[in-house]
Amino acid sequence: xxxxxxxxxxxxxxxxxxxxxxxxxxxxxxxxxxxxxxxxxxxxxxxxxxxxxxxxxxxxxxxxxxxxxxxxxxxxxxxxxxxxxxxxxxxxxxxxxxxxxxxxxxxxxxxxxxxxxxxxxxxxxxxxxxxxxxxxxxxxxxxxxxxxxxxxxxxxxxxxxxxxxxxxx
Numbered sequence: 001x002x003x004x005x006x007x008x009x010x011x012x013x014x015x016x017x018x019x020x021x022x023x024x025x026x027x028x029x030x031x032x033x034x035x036x037x038x039x040x041x042x043x044x045x046x047x048x049x050x051x052x053x054x055x056x057x058x059x060x061x062x063x064x065x066x067x068x069x070x071x072x073x074x075x076x077x078x079x080x081x082x083x084x085x086x087x088x089x090x091x092x093x094x095x096x097x098x099x100x101x102x103x104x105x106x107x108x109x110x111x112x113x114x115x116x117x118x119x120x121x122x123x124x125x126x127x128x129x130x131x132x133x134x135x136x137x138x139x140x141x142x143x144x145x146x147x148x149x150x151x152x153x154x155x156x157x158x159x160x161x162x163x164x165x166x167x168x169x
Contacts, residue, residue: 034117035118039106044099047099047147048151049154050096052156053156055157056160058089059160061088065082086113093106093109094110101140102140108137109136116129116133144164
């Protein structure tokens with residue numbers, strides 16, 4: 001597959017992947033920590049702020065990765081351009097404090113994303129992210145709707161057009 005086409009396909013997949021999720025170099029540290037992750041409870045406002053900030057930063061990194069098609073010509077660089085921002089995204093989610101009714105969901109989310117990072121580390125292919133996207137858990141609908149009400153007033157959620165309910169923000 002040609003690199004620009006693959007990049008465009010992955011960009012679209014990343015957008016769908018992280019809508020589904022809620023509606024450094026690769027060292028294995030993030031995956032190892034994520035696989036045994038335990039969440040610290042917080043509140044809706046903290047969680048939405050942390051989640052949407054991570055989402056906006058991840059989208060910015062993906063956009064920057066696609067700006068220079070020459071960097072995408074080397075497969076190892078192509079994977080690195082996506083793997084590192086994804087690891088930073090998961091690390092940011094590890095630092096988020098979900099409301100108490102979403103602790104179990106958030107732990108499952110972070111652990112699943114950590115497993116995807118581990119697969120990417122082993123295979124050295126970004127395709128692991130795409131093939132394992134179906135494993136990403138969905139939040140409870142009532143909680144997602146409640147978080148989306150908070151997200152409607154969050155600048156990072158608005159900038160990234162992220163929605164906890166799966167639609168556009």
